[in-house]
Amino acid sequence: MFSLESITNAVQDWLNANFSPMWALIIQCAIVILLAMGLFATLGLVLVLMERKVAAHMQIRLGPNRVGPKGMFQTAADTLKLIMKEGLTPEGADKLLFNLAPFVVMIVSMLLLAPLAFSNGFQLWDLNIGVLFISAVSSVSVIGILMAGWASNNKYSLLGAMRSGAQIVSYELSAGLSIISIVVLAGSLQISDIINSQQDGWWIFKGHIPAIISFVIFIIAVTAETNRAPFDLAEAESELTAGFHTEYSGMKFALFFLAEYINIFIACAIGATLFLGGWMPLHIGHWQAFNHVMDYIPGVVWFFGKTFFLIFVIMWFRWTFPRLRIDQLLNLEWKYLLPISLFNLLLVTLIAIMGWHF
Amino acid sequence: MTNEDIKQYISGIVPDTVYDETGEWLNANIPPQSWKQLAQALRNSPFSFDYLFCLTCVDWKTHLTMVYHLSSTANRQLTVVVKAKLDRNNPEIDTVSDIWRTAEFHEREVFEMFGVQFKGHPDLRKLILPDDFEGYPMRKDFEDPVNMIRL
Amino acid sequence: MYSETQILKEASAGDIDGGELVINVGPQHPATHGVLHLVITLQGETIKKIEPHLGYIHRSIEKMCESLSYRQFIYVTSRMDYLSAHINNHACALCVEKGLQVEVPPRAKVIRVLMDELTRIASHELWLGAMAMDLGAFTPFFYAFREREAINEIMEETCGARLTMNYMVPGGVMFDLHPNFQKKVKAFITQFKKKVVEFDDLVTNNIIFQNRMKGIGVLSKEDAISYGCTGPVARASGVHCDIRKIYPYEIYDQLEFDEITESAGDSFARYMVRVREMHQSAKIIEQLIDNIPEGDYQAKTKAVLKLPKGEFYSRVETARGELGVYIVSEGGTTPYRIKFRSPGFSNLSALDHIARGGKIGDLMATMGTLDLVIPDIDR
Numbered sequence: 001m002f003s004l005e006s007i008t009n010a011v012q013d014w015l016n017a018n019f020s021p022m023w024a025l026i027i028q029c030a031i032v033i034l035l036a037m038g039l040f041a042t043l044g045l046v047l048v049l050m051e052r053k054v055a056a057h058m059q060i061r062l063g064p065n066r067v068g069p070k071g072m073f074q075t076a077a078d079t080l081k082l083i084m085k086e087g088l089t090p091e092g093a094d095k096l097l098f099n100l101a102p103f104v105v106m107i108v109s110m111l112l113l114a115p116l117a118f119s120n121g122f123q124l125w126d127l128n129i130g131v132l133f134i135s136a137v138s139s140v141s142v143i144g145i146l147m148a149g150w151a152s153n154n155k156y157s158l159l160g161a162m163r164s165g166a167q168i169v170s171y172e173l174s175a176g177l178s179i180i181s182i183v184v185l186a187g188s189l190q191i192s193d194i195i196n197s198q199q200d201g202w203w204i205f206k207g208h209i210p211a212i213i214s215f216v217i218f219i220i221a222v223t224a225e226t227n228r229a230p231f232d233l234a235e236a237e238s239e240l241t242a243g244f245h246t247e248y249s250g251m252k253f254a255l256f257f258l259a260e261y262i263n264i265f266i267a268c269a270i271g272a273t274l275f276l277g278g279w280m281p282l283h284i285g286h287w288q289a290f291n292h293v294m295d296y297i298p299g300v301v302w303f304f305g306k307t308f309f310l311i312f313v314i315m316w317f318r319w320t321f322p323r324l325r326i327d328q329l330l331n332l333e334w335k336y337l338l339p340i341s342l343f344n345l346l347l348v349t350l351i352a353i354m355g356w357h358f
Numbered sequence: 359m360t361n362e363d364i365k366q367y368i369s370g371i372v373p374d375t376v377y378d379e380t381g382e383w384l385n386a387n388i389p390p391q392s393w394k395q396l397a398q399a400l401r402n403s404p405f406s407f408d409y410l411f412c413l414t415c416v417d418w419k420t421h422l423t424m425v426y427h428l429s430s431t432a433n434r435q436l437t438v439v440v441k442a443k444l445d446r447n448n449p450e451i452d453t454v455s456d457i458w459r460t461a462e463f464h465e466r467e468v469f470e471m472f473g474v475q476f477k478g479h480p481d482l483r484k485l486i487l488p489d490d491f492e493g494y495p496m497r498k499d500f501e502d503p504v505n506m507i508r509l
Numbered sequence: 510m511y512s513e514t515q516i517l518k519e520a521s522a523g524d525i526d527g528g529e530l531v532i533n534v535g536p537q538h539p540a541t542h543g544v545l546h547l548v549i550t551l552q553g554e555t556i557k558k559i560e561p562h563l564g565y566i567h568r569s570i571e572k573m574c575e576s577l578s579y580r581q582f583i584y585v586t587s588r589m590d591y592l593s594a595h596i597n598n599h600a601c602a603l604c605v606e607k608g609l610q611v612e613v614p615p616r617a618k619v620i621r622v623l624m625d626e627l628t629r630i631a632s633h634e635l636w637l638g639a640m641a642m643d644l645g646a647f648t649p650f651f652y653a654f655r656e657r658e659a660i661n662e663i664m665e666e667t668c669g670a671r672l673t674m675n676y677m678v679p680g681g682v683m684f685d686l687h688p689n690f691q692k693k694v695k696a697f698i699t700q701f702k703k704k705v706v707e708f709d710d711l712v713t714n715n716i717i718f719q720n721r722m723k724g725i726g727v728l729s730k731e732d733a734i735s736y737g738c739t740g741p742v743a744r745a746s747g748v749h750c751d752i753r754k755i756y757p758y759e760i761y762d763q764l765e766f767d768e769i770t771e772s773a774g775d776s777f778a779r780y781m782v783r784v785r786e787m788h789q790s791a792k793i794i795e796q797l798i799d800n801i802p803e804g805d806y807q808a809k810t811k812a813v814l815k816l817p818k819g820e821f822y823s824r825v826e827t828a829r830g831e832l833g834v835y836i837v838s839e840g841g842t843t844p845y846r847i848k849f850r851s852p853g854f855s856n857l858s859a860l861d862h863i864a865r866g867g868k869i870g871d872l873m874a875t876m877g878t879l880d881l882v883i884p885d886i887d888r
Contacts, residue, residue, distance in 0.1 A: 059651040238540040323645025325870040460737030463858040486564035
């Protein structure tokens with residue numbers, strides 16, 4: 001199977017041969033930081049452009065098409081504009097928290113990159129509690145949003161932040177439970193183990209109907225967790241103007257904006273990893289020949305293909321559905337999704353114990 | 359139910375009403391003191407004038423006239439126009455916002471535009487103009503050298 | 510209206526007393542579709558009180574008209590309810606004709622009705638898109654504007670303008686129809702009938718949309734009458750108030766169409782009334798488009814119009830409700846006093862009553878279905 005492991009190993013061997021272990025580690029860190037930043041910037045540009053293009057095609061219009069070939073540099077131009085803008089801090093705002101909040105949100109989404117496996121052997125940190133790490137860290141982002149809303153000294157921001165808090169805390173439960181159902185099936189919290197357990201088929205196919213239910217709940221929950229329409233109550237444009245980031249401008253706003261898209265990417269990447277096999281090509285049971293053909297497509301392509309498919313689905317939601325009301329949103333979680341996912345977890349456990357999955 | 363019936367009914371409540379039938383509808387000119395009583399009666403009368411579709415004021419330079427257009431949703435052909443002559447220096451009339459809710463906003467508009475005081479109005483504040491606006495812009499003698507363009 | 514300092518004081522976050530929060534929605538806010546200013550008292554997310562502050566686009570059109578002649582003042586009225594500019598002009602033209610005792614030629618009558626109904630469809634299309642956007646769905650907006658664009662093009666050809674047409678004059682219409690008019694309108698109606706079902710799929714049958722609309726902002730029949738609500742707002746509460754039916758003007762009494770009423774009085778009923786009204790308007794256009802009589806498009810009138818001494822009142826059904834024009838004439842060339850009974854003003858007055866106790870998200874659904882056009886309210 002095509003693997004990036006050889007490249008990473010070669011780099012490591014070369015560093016260890018030429019530098020002391022201490023310096024090798026530092027240089028490795030620098031490379032990782034550079035790669036992470038590069039990924040961040042590229043993802044931001046690509047996802048924003050993708051959102052605009054997807055929206056445009058759903059809304060019978062063309063979308064950005066002036067800057068660069070087919071409008072490809074539109075987001076770059078927008079970023080430039082945002083960097084040039086003045087970052088205002090409103091009077092009466094809590095300056096420290098106000099300026100800190102976008103970075104908290106940003107750091108959280110950066111941390112979440114750590115356990116993601118982009119390809120075979122291309123993973124920053126394959127820690128043994130990868131899934132737990134993701135659930136734990138992703139819930140920290142709500143603190144950033146609450147900070148932003150509270151420190152802005154604006155009632156719209158405050159309302160938006162409170163909505164966001166209630167929403168993220170609630171939907172964390174469903175997202176967590178649907179992740180656990182895969183953990184139960186795979187028998188491990190380690191991302192690489194979970195991916196390897198899908199060698200003979202992705203969990204969404206192997207896990208019968210309960211896995212599909214988990215998948216659907218997971219997609220709904222992460223849409224809510226990333227504050228995307230139809231669950232974008234925290235920024236509900238027509239109600240709260242822009243919700244928690246009403247008062248932000250310039251690069252500070254851009255950080256929130258970027259963090260939103262990175263969060264979507266990460267949520268979809270996790271979904272792709274857990275349910276659709278991550279970088280694992282489409283394998284069907286013991287069809288050796290078929291599996292072998294599939295292996296010719298590199299893992300990176302599989303991983304990004306699946307992730308971007310899920311991102312497309314989430315964008316599709318956004319441009320199709322109207323927004324829910326706050327009480328309907330919480331009803332959906334506490335009255336429907338949570339009981340269903342609890343019951344579903346029991347089913348999955350039963351399947352796992354009895355070994356009914358493929 | 360014809361105009362004659364309405365005239366008879368109104369005269370029963372406000373005896374000194376002057377009628378004018380030259381226009382499209384029956385016009386009843388009443389003294390402003392008896393307006394509230396008449397409004398109450400018209401609303402609950404067999405004609406059931408439940409729809410106040412227009413409320414306005416006309417500045418005649420010597421006096422103001424409140425004009426109320428009443429109709430009934432049960433019988434759309436019944437329409438009566440009630441007019442009350444007000445003193446231009448101290449225009450005062452009873453509010454009818456408790457009888458027809460639509461009057462609440464319309465009376466606020468007339469209050470700021472013509473300066474008519476509506477007695478018993480629950481919230482008689484300026485609705486359209488800024489709070490510190492002086493004068494009554496819809497009166498004929500209103501002059502604003504800055505914002506008004508003479509044609 | 511509040512003075513500036515007061516607004517600033519209310520907008521600061523320092524006055525959260527007893528759990529109550531006062532927020533200013535507007536004058537610049539995405540949901541008010543214009544410069545409407547609502548001061549909302551909230552308890553958490555629940556609305557305790559709504560206080561509209563108007564006047565941000567007040568131009569005192571009534572006062573302006575007092576110094577304009579009877580031919581000129583009609584042009585100003587296009588700027589009141591700019592989404593049904595034709596119908597505003599129509600109401601004024603009717604009122605002047607009533608005073609002048611002019612008989613409008615049959616061709617002009619048919620053209621007027623056609624234009625009115627096209628305007629009504631365009632206005633409802635815009636409302637549909639804007640309201641869906643209030644509820645957070647962006648896509649219907651573009652679909653609605655696609656249809657509206659076709660109407661705007663038809664208007665542009667015949668009237669020379671897309672928004673403020675100024676096409677109706679006392680005695681008829683200003684120009685004859687463009688030669689392409691019939692062809693284009695027919696093409697539009699075919700297209701409209703095919704595409705309008707898209708909204709059913711995208712909006713009407715959407716479960717989230719229905720949950721947001723049903724049982725929200727209920728206006729009872731009695732309240733609708735008492736608040737002077739007209740148009741789709743009142744018809745959704747079961748009030749028969751279509752001026753085209755109860756006081757037919759032009760040739761509406763010879764046309765076959767239904768007055769749409771619903772009984773629920775909630776936001777969804779108001780939505781359904783407007784959607785079904787678009788079909789009725791299309792039906793009217795279909796009846797007339799092949800039967801435009803030949804002849805004059807304008808009656809002979811004097812160059813300078815003088816209305817006899819007296820009072821004249823005319824009303825028409827705009828896309829938002831009953832528009833009344835009340836002219837007091839002293840026999841001169843200009844009106845002595847003119848009053849526009851605008852439908853939006855009365856409909857807005859019911860907002861506080863129907864939105865109280867709802868969530869802040871419900872307010873957007875309620876306000877959206879009241880279909881407020883701010884210049885129509887402020888005048």
